[in-house]
Amino acid sequence: MNILTGVTAPAPPPTNPLLNTEFNSLSKWKISDTTRVSVTNNDGLSGNNALKIALAGNATNSFIFQESQNSQNIGYGRKFHLHLRKGSTYTLTFMAKAEKPGAIIKAKFEKANEGDTVYWTSEPIAVETTKKEYKATYTHKGDDVQDMRLTISFEGSNNTVYFDKVVLKSTRDN
């Protein structure tokens, strides 16, 4: 914003719009399947707790998502907390590990409540068996969109994935 002095106000520092990012509970996250997705402790990722995804069987898929809509109270009043803004780059980081090789994580931006309108799907991220931080980025070139959900899917066969410390940051090109 240009103010009368001609000095451009600095952009606000990027903040993480996601809630309960350390998975101390399942609060704020919607999950596909409570028999597969749970909170665990002493997993060695970040803090005391992490998300545990049990991928029993072949080519199993579970997912979690977080969204906000104007009609949804997410704990501190009505607030849109996932937008895609034209020209912004979104950087998603998280920590993960898997019991054995072969598990894949994908991140998506989808329109909330529609799900089938997908704006972005990350490259498949192969999860290693030791604790590691992973990153995926997306630059939104289309018009601004509101009411988005961030969906993270976990795919694998007879495996267990641990997931934690998820951070979403946005930066603008201009």
Ligand SMILES: [Ca+2]
């Ligand atoms: Ca944690």
